[in-house]
Amino acid sequence: MQIKSIGIIMDGNRRWAKENGLPRVEGHKKGADTLEKIARAVFEQGVEHMAVYAFSTENWKRSKEEVDALLKLIKFFIEKRLLKGFGDNVRFRFVGDLSLFDSPLQETIKKAEKINPKAKHSLWIALSYGARAEMLDAARASARGDAPQSEEDFKKLLWSADLPDFDLIIRTGGKKRLSNFFPWQSAYAELFFTDTLWPDFSERELLQIFNEFQNTKRNFGK
Numbered sequence: 095m096q097i098k099s100i101g102i103i104m105d106g107n108r109r110w111a112k113e114n115g116l117p118r119v120e121g122h123k124k125g126a127d128t129l130e131k132i133a134r135a136v137f138e139q140g141v142e143h144m145a146v147y148a149f150s151t152e153n154w155k156r157s158k159e160e161v162d163a164l165l166k167l168i169k170f171f172i173e174k175r176l177l178k179g180f181g182d183n184v185r186f187r188f189v190g191d192l193s194l195f196d197s198p199l200q201e202t203i204k205k206a207e208k209i210n211p212k213a214k215h216s217l218w219i220a221l222s223y224g225a226r227a228e229m230l231d232a233a234r235a236s237a238r239g240d241a242p243q244s245e246e247d248f249k250k251l252l253w254s255a256d257l258p259d260f261d262l263i264i265r266t267g268g269k270k271r272l273s274n275f276f277p278w279q280s281a282y283a284e285l286f287f288t289d290t291l292w293p294d295f296s297e298r299e300l301l302q303i304f305n306e307f308q309n310t311k312r313n314f315g316k
């Protein structure tokens with residue numbers, strides 16, 4: 095079966111840095127390299143949608159120094175790597191409370207969202223994203239308008255309205271939790287957890303997970 099949509103929780107950057115005797119930001123930098131490499135491999139497999147957790151609402155609570163370094167890296171990564179390195183086959187989508195970012199980062203995001211609107215593949219980047227904040231926003235929107243009468247109508251109120259259901263979710267870094275990551279799209283996803291820290295995650299391990307997924311029988315609760 096063709097895998098259409100996947101989610102990845104990229105965990106373990108700081109532990110990787112610590113294990114290698116490097117400052118935290120180096121873990122995030124290596125994590126950005128891994129993201130580019132894995133996104134290429136995922137799209138080569140014909141997957142249409144890949145969503146990654148790059149910065150959660152909870153990540154705002156980290157030290158100012160780490161938040162600033164991470165956001166600087168994200169801006170650099172979008173400009174120098176996403177916009178230049180993916181050709182015209184990939185579209186970029188950003189999901190979260192983007193109003194919390196400074197205007198240069200907001201401008202970079204706007205620029206990235208405009209390119210390749212008809213591309214076959216989409217890379218979804220959750221930034222300042224948290225599912226509870228997303229749900230609260232949807233509830234507020236619903237209270238301002240007509241109450242949605244169907245699941246389909248409710249989904250239209252979500253920040254992630256255009257993101258299809260995940261076939262599978264991968265979480266690296268050894269923790270077995272979803273951490274406020276796209277619950278709507280996760281409802282029937284197969285979950286894969288690996289102890290590998292995100293910077294060390296490889297194409298080989300990705301393909302092993304895809305293989306295992308192909309051997310899983312899904313019944314969607316029926």
Ligand code: FPP
Pocket residue numbers: 104105106107108109110122123125126129147148149150153167168171172219267292
């Ligand atoms: C989780 O590891 C990772 C993050 C909070 C940041 C993810 C960001 C990247 C992979 C950088 C690149 C992203 C983009 C879009 C350029 P952690 O910091 O929680 O590590 P730990 O679990 O070892 O503490």
